Amino acid sequence: MEYGRIGNYQPGRNRPDAPLKPPIYAPNNSNSKKKLLLAFAFALILVSLLSVGLLMRLRTKPPGGGGGSDSTIHPRPTEAMSRVCGRTSYQNLCLDSLLNFPGSSGASDKDMIHISMNMTLQRVGKALYSSAEISKVEMDARVRSAYEDCLELLDDSVDQLSRSLFSVAPSGKKGQRVGSAQDVMTWLSAALTNQDTCTDGLSEVENGYVKQQMDAKLKDLSKLVSNCLAIYAAATDGDDFNGVPIQHRRRRLMSFPKWLSRKERRLLQSPVAGIQADIVVSKDGNGTCTTIAEAIKKAPEYSNRRIIIYVRAGRYEEDNLKVGRKKTNLMFIGDGKGKTVITGGVNVVVNNVTTFHTASFAATGAGFIARDMTFENYAGPSKHQAVALRIGADHAVVYRCNIIGYQDTLYVHSQRQFFRECDIYGTVDFIFGNAAVVFQNCSMYARKPMPMQKVTITAQNRKDPNQNTGISIHACRLLAQPDMEASKGNFSTYLGRPWKLYSRTVYMQTYMGDHIHPRGWLEWNATFALDTLYYGEYMNYGPGGAIGQRVNWPGYRVITTTIEASRFTVAQFIYGSSWLPSTGVAFLAGLSE
Numbered sequence: 001m002e003y004g005r006i007g008n009y010q011p012g013r014n015r016p017d018a019p020l021k022p023p024i025y026a027p028n029n030s031n032s033k034k035k036l037l038l039a040f041a042f043a044l045i046l047v048s049l050l051s052v053g054l055l056m057r058l059r060t061k062p063p064g065g066g067g068g069s070d071s072t073i074h075p076r077p078t079e080a081m082s083r084v085c086g087r088t089s090y091q092n093l094c095l096d097s098l099l100n101f102p103g104s105s106g107a108s109d110k111d112m113i114h115i116s117m118n119m120t121l122q123r124v125g126k127a128l129y130s131s132a133e134i135s136k137v138e139m140d141a142r143v144r145s146a147y148e149d150c151l152e153l154l155d156d157s158v159d160q161l162s163r164s165l166f167s168v169a170p171s172g173k174k175g176q177r178v179g180s181a182q183d184v185m186t187w188l189s190a191a192l193t194n195q196d197t198c199t200d201g202l203s204e205v206e207n208g209y210v211k212q213q214m215d216a217k218l219k220d221l222s223k224l225v226s227n228c229l230a231i232y233a234a235a236t237d238g239d240d241f242n243g244v245p246i247q248h249r250r251r252r253l254m255s256f257p258k259w260l261s262r263k264e265r266r267l268l269q270s271p272v273a274g275i276q277a278d279i280v281v282s283k284d285g286n287g288t289c290t291t292i293a294e295a296i297k298k299a300p301e302y303s304n305r306r307i308i309i310y311v312r313a314g315r316y317e318e319d320n321l322k323v324g325r326k327k328t329n330l331m332f333i334g335d336g337k338g339k340t341v342i343t344g345g346v347n348v349v350v351n352n353v354t355t356f357h358t359a360s361f362a363a364t365g366a367g368f369i370a371r372d373m374t375f376e377n378y379a380g381p382s383k384h385q386a387v388a389l390r391i392g393a394d395h396a397v398v399y400r401c402n403i404i405g406y407q408d409t410l411y412v413h414s415q416r417q418f419f420r421e422c423d424i425y426g427t428v429d430f431i432f433g434n435a436a437v438v439f440q441n442c443s444m445y446a447r448k449p450m451p452m453q454k455v456t457i458t459a460q461n462r463k464d465p466n467q468n469t470g471i472s473i474h475a476c477r478l479l480a481q482p483d484m485e486a487s488k489g490n491f492s493t494y495l496g497r498p499w500k501l502y503s504r505t506v507y508m509q510t511y512m513g514d515h516i517h518p519r520g521w522l523e524w525n526a527t528f529a530l531d532t533l534y535y536g537e538y539m540n541y542g543p544g545g546a547i548g549q550r551v552n553w554p555g556y557r558v559i560t561t562t563i564e565a566s567r568f569t570v571a572q573f574i575y576g577s578s579w580l581p582s583t584g585v586a587f588l589a590g591l592s593e
Helices: 030-058 068-073 079-085 091-099 109-132 141-167 181-203 209-217 221-235 262-269 292-298 482-486 562-566 570-574
Strands: 279-281 307-311 314-317 330-333 340-343 361-363 369-371 374-376 389-391 396-399 402-404 410-412 416-420 423-426 428-433 436-440 443-446 455-460 470-474 477-480 493-498 504-508 534-538 556-558
Touching: 079 091, 079 109, 079 221, 091 109, 091 221, 109 141, 109 209, 109 221, 141 181, 141 209, 141 221, 181 209, 181 221, 262 330, 262 369, 279 292, 292 307, 389 396, 416 570, 423 428, 436 570, 443 455, 455 470, 455 504, 470 570, 477 482, 477 493, 493 504, 493 534, 534 562
Parallel strands: 279 307, 307 330, 314 340, 330 369, 340 374, 361 389, 369 396, 374 402, 389 410, 396 416, 402 423, 410 428, 416 436, 423 443, 428 455, 436 470, 443 477, 455 493, 470 504, 504 534, 534 556
Antiparallel strands: none
């Protein structure tokens, strides 16, 4: 994970063993920059059109608070501005930004939702546009890595803010809207996580020209997105679970969330021999492609139907494997755990890159699915952060997969994700990120760490109280690998530690082995986040599940009611109000039978 988290040592946040003279990247060609600029230009056109429509609507209203030339020369916040900004964490910035937006003086509370998103989208788009202008500046490997992370994350944020904006458009024509209230909460939460990831990466690079330029371009973006999220969350009249109804009285037999069609659910259950793949990857040349990178390139952009990529058995080590945002609805099917293996060894120590950049495989395209595969980072414990799988895709499903690494094995970066029947191996913070994610019927294996290290299963980084994110581990198993089992008396294993201020993680109805420390949870740094985090345990069992000696932090709780626990089930935490119909493969939508 970023922001200086080396092993279990937080203070100083320095990278170990960084080369004194890191390599210089050659300047990028202009194609990437042109694509970014075109994307920004398109977003800017959409924003402008929406702005014009809103302004025309607002100008038909009588001015609030007297109007006149004096209000133009010396604008004052309207009552509506004061009300909505009073709900945010950055009230002065909120008032200043709204006052400077044309037409805001006549806006209602509801209009302010649209205005805040519109204004924030313009600011993020401008930051993307201006950041792309310095792409040809010479940068060392670490700076280039952080810089490219920011470009990708800003581009994703433009898309998420655009979707949110269209979903709250004041036209009132529901057919033109993109998403539900739960969608908007997810996209705004993800946009805020993107800014956080970008600034975390930049925080550890040398304070040179690129860092100074980027810091200036990114100024206040995270706060603006936070304000958007707060304004919208307050308007939906729900808590941070968005008013999802409680359904806990009966067991439902289900397979995968509603975003999967009936055909796609069959795909998750069918034997490989019965699946008609669109693209076949085979190292021996008997398929459509010999590499996974080539298969991703062949897949269409913005596909409305499921594109099936069958990856035959073999060990695939390729650089920068990524399913980008435009590659939607891609499904990767392998020949089984340990048979189809996607691997790599990129890490922060040797390669001098950000944690975000170390992933052996990454996916941000919505509707990503992986089945019957292994994702691995073999860098080893001494190389510190080294991600095997990173997912920032909305509506992502990972089914019957191995995810193997040491520190930072699985990066559940953002948006809604579901893991079923997966085996996840690691040492320090080996499940981390800020998605809304549920793990069900999975096994988490603690591996033997380096001397003096502690094993921490999760490090959740919810930064803002309005983000609808967290890690829910339901009906899983916490186990120790043989090397850890043999030496568990020398190493402590903890359920998690708070990476950011509002960290949120729950374990429910999960078996915990005797390698779990009786205290359960580990501090990040002294008292940081102990009164703002939400860590919960509900009806766990096994020798490590005893709660008598657990931490007594203000934010830790033993969950005693099904109402509270049900909020973290598949049906409510990632389902929202409409995602979970019955399907053919059994899994629990709620808590139990």
